[in-house]
Amino acid sequence: MSYGYEPIGAKHSIRERLFFSPVRCTAILLTVALSLTSIGFIMVQRPWQSTVLPNIFSPPVTNMFGPPVPEVVSANVYDPFVAPSPSEAIVDPTVRPIEAHCALSDECVDMWVSTGQWQEPCRHSMVQDANIDLVYVWVNGSDPLHRQARQELLAKTHYKTKDARFREHDELRYSLRAARNATASWPNSTWHVITADVPDPDETDDNRRLGLVPQWLDIECAFYGSPEGQPSIRLQHDTELFRLTGRPGATLKATDSSTWLQKVIPSFNSHAIESQLPQLDPDIVSENIVALNDDQFFMLPLPPSAFHTTMYGQVFRMQWDLLVGGDSTGRADGGGEWRSLGWSSYLLNERFGERKRPYMHHNARALSLPLMHETSLAFGSYFAATPLSQFRGSHKVAEEFEVNTIFLTTHYVIERHREALLWSWVVAKWGGASGVIDSAQKDQMWRELGGSNSESRRDNETLTMLAPERTTGDNVETNLLMGGVQPPYSSDPDRQADTTYSWVSMDGYSASFHQFAAKATINRAECLGREAEPAWAVFRRLLKDSPSCGDNVIASLIHASKSGLSVFLPLPPPEPTPPSPSDPIILPLELPLEAPPLPQNPRAFAVRLLLRYAYVLGDSPTLFLGLKSATQGERALVGADKKKNTALLCLNDDLRDGDQTAMNGVLRRWFERRWPEKLQCEL
Known part of the structure; x- marks a missing residue:
């Protein structure tokens, strides 16, 4: 019998495997011939690499094109x-998955998102x-x-x-x-x-x-x-x-x-x-x-x-002290960044609700x-x-101003993560298959937020929660090490840059963009109401129409545990249910008036969605120097040398015409x- 592979249990000597296989023999001869030809070509054409041949034979696998011809x-x-x-x-309109997330099992993603702990079944998923x-x-x-x-x-x-x-x-x-x-x-x-x-x-x-x-x-x-x-x-x-x-x-x-x-x-x-x-x-x-x-x-x-x-x-x-509001007028300076920033924030407001957002x-x-x-x-x-x-x-x-891609993309990710939290809790957990939240369910939602159902306060109940106690920040270094990742912190910040994770999306959403709110206040009538209504209507209200309600709902739910986002998630199905190939991998790009179909496994969809938009608000020592003249620039660079722990530096050209030559020398x-x-x- 002729096999296209070596049958299990077959035993051959090295000599037999090497010389008595026509396919191997032919492959070896071709490899040798091509290698000799390549070496001769490289030695002539690429003298800078002639001494290290392995690097030449293995150019980066991402390369899809040939070398440049100047x-x-x-x-x-x-x-x-x-x-x-x-x-x-023309753009490819297919939404792309994040391949690094696809490599993680559904069980691992669920455990990670729900608990905030990199433990079984994730321990063997070294993400590196x-x-x-x-x-x-x-x-x-x-x-x-x-x-x-x-x-x-x-x-x-x-x-x-x-x-x-x-x-x-x-x-x-x-x-x-x-x-x-x-x-x-x-x-x-x-x-x-x-x-x-x-x-x-x-x-x-x-x-x-x-x-x-x-x-x-x-x-x-x-x-x-x-x-x-x-x-x-x-x-x-x-x-x-x-x-x-x-x-x-x-x-x-x-x-x-x-x-x-x-x-x-x-x-x-x-x-x-x-x-x-x-x-x-x-x-x-x-x-x-x-x-x-x-x-x-x-x-x-x-x-x-x-x-x-x-x-x-x-x-x-982010720069917490430099906030950008929405501006659709186009009156801001278009020669700098401010018209594009205001326009981008306006577009985010139209999609996710109005707020000011920090500059990157x-x-x-x-x-x-x-x-x-x-x-x-x-x-x-x-x-x-x-x-x-x-x-x-x-x-x-009008309506055709420039977007600021960095600002828009960054805040889009943050807003989509917030959207995923609210969708998971309102639509997937409480709306479920019926898509409707009745008055009894709203009572349960209110209790989950920390409220009561006292009849005496029924008409206008307000809930106030102080900042929660969470261990997420304490767990970051351990989780990274368990995943095979070097943490960003440094014990010697003059030799290796020190980066702090001041906020991680595993803690929900920060309306201040770097810490928990001192307190969250929710008015039930304004945010939840008592009458039955479509879950999608409640979701839209918390997401866009009354964003402060959505912010405070997220802040209140975070009190449910020390880490993880389990309180936001629907229960898993009674039987293991793999995601349907027909399910999308994201919520709609535009916010529809009517609810899209519920995914076949809402919980699996929700945890993947939250992982997709995961983010960190980080701090590293950064320095921005505006260079106005050669004399001022030289002083600024001397000052930069004294700041040994600076991780990131930007030198911005604010020179007057005619100062360029002197500044070039400096x-x-x-x-x-x-x-x-x-x-x-x-x-």
Whole structure:
């Protein structure tokens, strides 16, 4: 009998297995021949890697394309590419799962979300440190082709913009050097640099474009990564990312994207470029990313858990004292961030209820690619409108202002987690299969919140709860260690950056965005009522119509236990019920008036949903320096050197025209003192 595999129990000597198998023999000969050919080619074409062959044979598995072939135009190096066709420039509307969560069993996810303890059956599910890619957005405004294209569009549109938006101080080179030092322990990381692009002046084909390249970088070398383990550096270009999005459920055609592309390309607007980061190819880019500008620097080593963990989610860093309210008027400054911030907060208000939200620290930001993509689907028409501003703030049409992608995506995740808590408790737990909550159930809900059913207080009962006692924060380090993850804390913050998890979504929702409310006050008539009504109506009221009611309901329920979210969850089904393939993996992107069908296993759906939107509000020592002149900048950098525990630094260009040359010298000297060792592929 001929087997396509070796039968169990078959015993052969090494000699027999190696030489008497025609398939193996042929494979070995082919491997040897191809290896010899590859070695000869590599020795000639890739001298920088000729001494470390294993790295060459194993380029990063995420690579879906061949190595770059640089093109030289007037002594400048470019990365040529063909722009996506209109049919390719349409967003994929499929909501993406988070693969790291899919690897966890239903039993483990249920135990983790309900108890907040990484215990059986999770103990054997070592999640390890998250795989995180760095994504830089970079432009060299002094590039001659970029400057020419920019000036032509400014003349055509009669618009003026600040040169500082495009100035280059060679920051990217040193930001990457800093990243090499700070992220040396990160597993399987790749660095992606999103650069501007311009038409190819030597081609008549408008679809052929030239991507800008840092002139100090050997992009062929960088593509393969360093033999010493330095991550590969992949260049991607603005026009490659642009995808047309529409309202959820909209059917988009190539003619739509063709018309849209003609309006938005070329783009010289960082808000527009960031609005396309959700369209990064998931086959190339990790689902966990840290997004940076070239003027942002890692100052000390940080473990991956300072930005992402599979268990607790993304780590968001916020400025509690800088709140952004919704603004749909467009009157705020469009040349800066404030118009986009106000507009983004307004869109969040329309979807989730009105509140002010804190600004994100202007530094390295943790983002989830699947959740960024989901956000772009939920607000599709607004993401499509953002690049209509080819320069920041240039498009002033109402309802078509620019979104602030980082702010919008971050707060979307926080709001979706809050939504999942309220849906689980109201719709799945109390509404159940009937979808209706009767008056007796409302009495039970009120008791679960901590209230009473005294007839004497029936008409206007109000409940007040003080801040709960929870052990969630005490358990973080143990849980991470049990999952095989290095905690983000540091006992020597001058040598390794110290990051604190000041709030984790395992504690529900914080209306102050960093701690429990001192007390939660709930008026039953306003928040729950007494009459029977659809569970979806109660859910919508707590979610959007009266968000303070929803906040206080969550705060009151948290009193039920010391850790975990079990009080929010429906009971498990009597018999094990696997999720139905027809069930969605998320709640609707737009909030419908009527309830969508209940998933086949509401509890399994709820715990997966809560894990999907898990997040951390974290604190690390950060520093933001506005550089106004060479003298002031030099003093500021001396001060930065004295702050030994700074984890993240941003150097913002606030220079007056004419101060650039002097500031370049100051920065170069400081950069070389801080990060003197070249990257492997620096020319």
